[in-house]
Amino acid sequence: MKNEKIISFVFLLFLTCPSLVLCSNEGSNNGMSFEQKLQACSTCHGVDGDKPLAPDYPILAGQHQDYLVNSLHAYKDGRRKHPIMNIQVKVLDLSNSDISKLSQYFSKKQGLKGLGE
Numbered sequence: 001m002k003n004e005k006i007i008s009f010v011f012l013l014f015l016t017c018p019s020l021v022l023c024s025n026e027g028s029n030n031g032m033s034f035e036q037k038l039q040a041c042s043t044c045h046g047v048d049g050d051k052p053l054a055p056d057y058p059i060l061a062g063q064h065q066d067y068l069v070n071s072l073h074a075y076k077d078g079r080r081k082h083p084i085m086n087i088q089v090k091v092l093d094l095s096n097s098d099i100s101k102l103s104q105y106f107s108k109k110q111g112l113k114g115l116g117e
Helices: 004-016 017-025 036-043 066-079 086-089 096-107
Strands: none
Touching: 036 096, 066 086, 066 096
């Protein structure tokens, strides 16, 4: 059942964001700007990374930058497995610079740190 939901979501994502599919076939320089790649991340994780689309999607806001960098690289090279994220890093063709900028962007957002204080 969970796999069916994931497959349905990926299909829905490609239907609602056709530019992701079109750009995926353009090789290493897919023509997407950083802002477009950020918008693709925001589709599932929220504009500031603090409002995920589904309860089992992680909150990116306030995460440590090095954790986000390592996670994205792990998805990119296949060390970390997730049916959506492994596809996303390939479709978005995230460069090291993109990974660094995305990680910095989300790490600087207000997360859940300090809520219990």
